[in-house]
Amino acid sequence: MTEDERTPGRPHVTLQDVARRAGVSLATASRVLNGTTQVRADLRERVLAASGELAYTPNAHAQALAGSSSMAIGVICHDVSDPYFASIARGVMRTAAEHGLMVMLASTFRDPAREIEYIAMLRAQRARAILLIGSGFEDRDWERSMGAELEHYQRAGGRVAVVSRHRTLKADAVLPQNREGAAELARTLVGLGHRDFAVLTGPRLLTTVADRLGGFADALAEAGIELPEDRVIEAGFTRDGGYAAAERLLNGGDLPTCVFAVTDVMAIGALAAFRDHGVDVPGQVSLAGFDDIPIVRDLTPPLTTVALPLDLMGERVMELAVREPASRRSRVERIKGEVVLRSSTAAPRQRR
Amino acid sequence: MTEDERTPGRPHVTLQDVARRAGVSLATASRVLNGTTQVRADLRERVLAASGELAYTPNAHAQALAGSSSMAIGVICHDVSDPYFASIARGVMRTAAEHGLMVMLASTFRDPAREIEYIAMLRAQRARAILLIGSGFEDRDWERSMGAELEHYQRAGGRVAVVSRHRTLKADAVLPQNREGAAELARTLVGLGHRDFAVLTGPRLLTTVADRLGGFADALAEAGIELPEDRVIEAGFTRDGGYAAAERLLNGGDLPTCVFAVTDVMAIGALAAFRDHGVDVPGQVSLAGFDDIPIVRDLTPPLTTVALPLDLMGERVMELAVREPASRRSRVERIKGEVVLRSSTAAPRQRR
DNA sequence: CTGAAAGCGCTTACAG
DNA sequence: CTGAAAGCGCTTACAG
Incomplete structure (x- = not known):
């Protein structure tokens, strides 16, 4: 030219x-x-x-304006650099490419104001769909404002799909079975001989935290095992949060025989804290996570966890957003987690 | 409403x-x-x-069409789920948010056809700038087609900025000092007493691989240490590539005292291979990587590496793309790597 | 400061 | 099948 x-x-x-x-x-x-x-x-x-x-x-803008069709999908996550999101994003990106769609990405760092702002930007872009990746909040205010913003978008023809539970959002959803997975993990750990547990969690307002903690505690209760409130340690929903939570546990006196961190990312922090404080895993304490992000296989010891098909979940949520719904009802795709035993858990030392 | x-x-x-x-x-x-x-x-x-x-x-499309200004930035990477990219992306996203820009993300999986296709899509979107994150190729054909596509974009007013060296691309660049960092690492390891090395690399056609390998080998040569060709093991530029390369090394007979994997991601694979084969790190072999992605601190042992300020690099490349250039010359921002010694390296066992 | 109008680059009924 | 024309929703000289 x-x-x-x-x-x-x-x-x-x-x-x-x-x-x-x-x-x-x-x-x-x-x-x-x-x-x-x-x-x-x-x-x-x-x-x-x-x-x-x-x-x-x-000119894509002229095309969008004339035909009122956009090839852009908005994807909202908490943090692009979180490996949990990164794995899901892989599936999202691949599926987007297969459909010739562009992905507009936003990181909110869990700042509600930023979430709202991004949705407004995506509305301005006339994005064909918005994908929310990651836990919702058990919070009335947050829900109300997000809900209003998204409904506004949906009324204008936008599609919304989410990964993880969002209490009242009217949207298609890919739902990891957090309660069931955590319960299954608890049963497995009890089967190993453990009776004394602690749980390291993120903010309980997060639906993912609430579900995993709830499922775990309920399964313990069914086995006649109590999870005292002081054995549930709440910290940031990050690697450093896991580290801090584990340190608080160590300072709290006698160790449990088994620790469940509600995400692998938190478990990574906990493992580091145990190592830094000379606590042997699984010799002195067993440790389990949730998600099965790729890196946990390469930790020492490799981490016991509840495996979620993260890449596939990304694929599915994108497909929900792209495929026309048959009816007006929200579609839900449940994803089962599978307990994977690795060397970070063992039978407790002084059993009996 | x-x-x-x-x-x-x-x-x-x-x-x-x-x-x-x-x-x-x-x-x-x-x-x-x-x-x-x-x-x-x-x-x-x-x-x-x-x-x-x-x-x-x-309506952003109408605005873009009328004012011919777009708020979208295209970001092209090889794989969203690679932690190296993820860390850079964090800085990119933050900086984009500060400027009120939207990020359109593309994963190419190093497929040249897909790269070209994405650039065309971003051109159609009238993206204000395109960011290329990740190594270029020492390959005439690839370069020619990419170069043509990007120049086309630039002639129409688009800005291009890259992270890592791309031989002939006329673009602003954030350049990690790969040669210098690898050389400094070599000197440090020699200082520890090592004389017998192996290097695990990705495809040598990648500029990043060529630079790191070259810098490492040159520094060894200056210290009077030879790096025989059969001690340079080429494999995929991934965790699994690192694993495979380490296995090939193990099957190759006598071990060196020190192994340099040209990226942390490959080093993670190598560490897993050593563990799986009962080779103690750093007892039997020292291992070092490059990049300092966050996870390597949490490996056992924590990894010696050349630290790059990845988040900052993301910030800088976005700022290069956004700020008007003072002159027509491409701007270059060199980023120094810093050798960080951790427990994956030690003095060789039977020294002397 | 304010408004009527042209124009951005397309798509798509509507006639032929 | 093909073309002239209207319209998508804005911005921005250009007059007033």
């Missing part, structure tokens, strides 16, 4: 330029290039040739 | 609706909302009120 082949003064080649060079009307050029209607073969050829010669790239 | 407050049949509230409700012209409403010109206070008030009452959201 050289300067004089396009309309002078314009930085981009337009459909008009292509049509002119091909000797057809704007309409015909448009029809050839997005193949809706039949066009006579020779005209078709000429348009294609002209488009190629001029290296024509359609 | 209720149905009858906006133009019937339209899903979105438009500026026209706002203007009508405020009793002003389209132009005035526009001026109030993007604050270019002065507008009389009372009109201003009325427009703001109307906009709020109708929950008006501007």
